[in-house]
Amino acid sequence: MSTEEGRTLAARDAGFARALLPMLLADLKLMEDFRYQPEPPFSFPITVFHGAGDDRVTEEGSQAWRALTTGAFHKHVTPDGHFFLRTDPSRDWLLRGIAAALPPPPPSFNWRAS
Template identity: 40%
Template sequence: MTAPNRPNAPRWLPLGAAPTTQRRVFCFPHAGASAAVYAPWRGIAGDRLAICPVQPPGRAERFREKAFTSVDALVDELVADIGDQFTGDYAFFGHSMGALVAFEVTRKLRAIGAQPPKHLFVSGRAAPQLPDTRKQLRALPTPQLIAELKVLGGMPDAVINEPELLELFVPLFRADLTVNEAYAHRAEDPLPIPLTAFGGHGDPRADDDELKAWGELTADRFALHTYPGGHFYLEKKAGELIDIFAAELAG
């Protein structure tokens, strides 16, 4: 039996909602990215899992909608629109900004008495209870912002080298960076579900100690997996991540 789709579900789940009888992983994108970054993962997962990429406003087919600058507002609207999809054997995965969103959606579901995910997978972001001591990027002049994004990687050359595309993308990046950088952590009880963190060696946005600190946020099992490749290590390690997703949900 599938959960009934609400009218706004296709906006958030552009590749479709999987049956709630299936094991599903809802995947939240990093700053500036769209649900499309996870589309190839569906083929890698095969019939083991349904990969369900989440599409926040301000990008792709939702580009005319204003991007959120507050994680609380984003989470509230997402749960109101597609909260009925979060049932059965499901998990959340988020990379960078997406890790923060996945974490806060999980806490929102607990707050309203809804079923939490079976597992929370986070990637490429310092644990949210830690102070953010890094350079703030959201208000940098555009040339400096682009230079910083180039260092991190993950931004297509087609965008970097095309002024008209950059003009469209920079406001989205600034909004997403604001979600991440203006976040104020609220202390709550640890989550009652297993939590796994992933990261890349030498990631300038999340070192090993900052990834390990995610373990403080669960009262259940915690694991950490790190790989070569910096902030966007997952571009080459998607298969290994999906194997872990499948093993955890099957177990």
């Protein structure tokens, strides 16, 4: 969602704006206070999904996740931009990619448990 889209949504729905504001402020606070502290890489696999048309996260930025694991690293790229989840084909592509990246459930897993 672009800034303009956010303004349009907020203008149409004040409740939406009130609900969204605390989350946005919390995100801004996290970004302001965060300082990266180098640590040894993880050993688990990392899978990255990147939009080639993204104007916020570069190809190099998405590839940088590789340095954070000694395990497997997989990167999947869609031609869409930063908000690629907003299109049905990309959403389906992402869900298939996540399903492929996750290990299968154990044989004892009960899909129908409530």
